[in-house]
Every structure is written in structure tokens, then in C-alpha cells.
Amino acid sequence: MSGPLNDRGAVEAANARFYRAFEALDPEAMDAVWMHDEHVKCVHPGWPLLTGWEAVRESWHAIFANTEEMRFTLSDVRVDARRDLAWVTCTENILSEQGGRVGVTAILATNLFARVDDAWLLVHHHASHVLTRPSDS
Amino acid sequence: MSGPLNDRGAVEAANARFYRAFEALDPEAMDAVWMHDEHVKCVHPGWPLLTGWEAVRESWHAIFANTEEMRFTLSDVRVDARRDLAWVTCTENILSEQGGRVGVTAILATNLFARVDDAWLLVHHHASHVLTRPSDS
Numbered sequence: 161m162s163g164p165l166n167d168r169g170a171v172e173a174a175n176a177r178f179y180r181a182f183e184a185l186d187p188e189a190m191d192a193v194w195m196h197d198e199h200v201k202c203v204h205p206g207w208p209l210l211t212g213w214e215a216v217r218e219s220w221h222a223i224f225a226n227t228e229e230m231r232f233t234l235s236d237v238r239v240d241a242r243r244d245l246a247w248v249t250c251t252e253n254i255l256s257e258q259g260g261r262v263g264v265t266a267i268l269a270t271n272l273f274a275r276v277d278d279a280w281l282l283v284h285h286h287a288s289h290v291l292t293r294p295s296d297s
Numbered sequence: 298m299s300g301p302l303n304d305r306g307a308v309e310a311a312n313a314r315f316y317r318a319f320e321a322l323d324p325e326a327m328d329a330v331w332m333h334d335e336h337v338k339c340v341h342p343g344w345p346l347l348t349g350w351e352a353v354r355e356s357w358h359a360i361f362a363n364t365e366e367m368r369f370t371l372s373d374v375r376v377d378a379r380r381d382l383a384w385v386t387c388t389e390n391i392l393s394e395q396g397g398r399v400g401v402t403a404i405l406a407t408n409l410f411a412r413v414d415d416a417w418l419l420v421h422h423h424a425s426h427v428l429t430r431p432s433d434s
Contacts, residue, residue, distance in 0.1 A: 203405055206426065209373065242381055251346070268345065268346055
């Protein structure tokens, strides 16, 4: 980790809010996590890039509408913070149920947060499946 | 795009240098693109997270040693620059030959650059396969 300790704590809290909103399948909580800007971007696992808040917002609402239950355990959370921009990497260990099928999946995420006044808002989310494990070290 | 025009141009040039080093399979050129720091991170498509310059450097050298030819066309290059940190998203359209087999693959990449004096150095690369295309818009 690098950057001032209090910034890193605030960024980690913003990251946790994002995953709580995801887990709650709560569109309003998810709306509150993101910067509502035409420059924000989002890559769901395997999806092409979504650009702009409207497209990103729509994707979350669609995912929430099609998911019955979502449970996360985060691991390997690493935070780096600069003055007005911070990034987090973490592994999303997801237990989900869709159409009666329960699955556990490891997803690697890069989350970028920008500071706006005293808040850290999500501006970029890139999530992808871990397909191979050449090293578990 | 957002951020000062000259910063965006410098970041886009740094991003292009990264892909030229990749295409040239040139370890020294790749070394020159990255910040040599324990905090840098890299996610190759489907791989788990690599942390620290030594692990990242080793992965590129291994990839180069096992790749006969690599040709890129970049599309959808988008640059956002803040004061000392910038991020680029782009699609890597890759024509590669490994073990006599030629393939074309679309990879989505998030590249984070940090400004050090007048240089923009790569501190994070997250690349993942585009598996589905729910929308081509």
C-alpha cells in the first residue's frame, strides 16, 4: 500500500460500500457509489467496455434484476492512493444463485476512485475471471 | 477524455510505447515502460494478480520467451489524466502465433500510469478477454 493512511482507509471504505451495494442488489446504493459522469467506465467479467454513467447504471440495474442472491468474500484487498485518485485491486470470491443454480467464482477487480471534496467516488471498475493459476504464491 | 490536452497526449504516447515493447517482444523496452516499484501490479488475461516489479518483470520475460510473433491493433483508446495519475482503456486486437497457430483475440485493457518528473510510467495493467458482446453500440 502507498499514500496517506487516512486516504487509504477512506478509499477502502468506499470500496467496501461498492461491494455492499452489489451484495444488497440495491440500485440506489450502487448509484451513490459512482461518479455520475460521462467519463466513468465499467467492464463486467467478459463484457465489452461500458462508457458513461447512463450505460454503467443501466448495466447494474439489469444485473440486479437478473440475480436472486449475491454473496461476496473479498480477499487480497490492496489500496494505493494519490492526491485525488486511488485504485484498489481485490479478489471477489462470489457465491451467487441465478436461476436456481449456485456457484462460487473468483473474479479479479481493479477499482478506480476519484476524490470529490471529501468523498471517494468510483470512476472505473474492471472485473475479470481468473482462469488459470500459474502460481498460488 | 478529460485532463489537460498535453498530459493526455503524453499518456497516450506512454501507452503506445507499452504496446510497441509488447509487439517487439523486447524485455528491455518493456522494462523502460514500467515503474520499478514493489506496488506495481499486473493482470494478464485469466491470470491471478501479480504484485511487485520483480514478479511483473518475470511474467513479461516468460511471455516473450514463449511467443514467436505478436501483432496489435489498438481500438477505442480512451485517456483520462489527473495531476499525477492517468488511466487508459483500450481494446487490444491481437494477432499472435504460438507453436505454429495463428489467432486473433480481443482483449480489454485498463492501464494506469503515474507521473514521475516528466515521464508517465506504467504502474498497473489489467487485461481480460471479451467473452460476450451484449451490445456492439
